[in-house]
Amino acid sequence: MTHASEDPRPRSLAVDIGSTARDTARERVGRVMAYEGGRMWLRPLGGGCEWAASPEDVEPVTLSESLGPLVAEANRRSTEPR
Structure with missing residues (x-):
């Protein structure tokens, strides 16, 4: 577990x-x-494999922005044979 004093993220x-x-x-x-x-x-x-990213290349997204990929994944799964 990372403690606040050991947080590796840039402060910004x-x-x-x-x-x-x-x-x-x-x-x-x-x-x-x-x-x-x-x-x-x-x-x-x-779901799927994790990937590594540089912290400088990562930005937060809003809830509405995050719903798009979830809906796309649900749609993809709904078309798979059971």
Whole structure:
């Protein structure tokens, strides 16, 4: 567990673990899972493999912005054979 005094994030970064964020370098939206080794780890909102991003490339997204990928994933799953 990272304590406040050991927080590796730049002070200007306002993206907390568990929040939804956009990786502007990859144009992907995901949930912030961890900060490790100077990188942020994000996971796609619909699940899947995490990816590492530079904290400078990550910005918070609004609730309405985060709903788009969730709806797209739900639509994709609804068309899969059961």
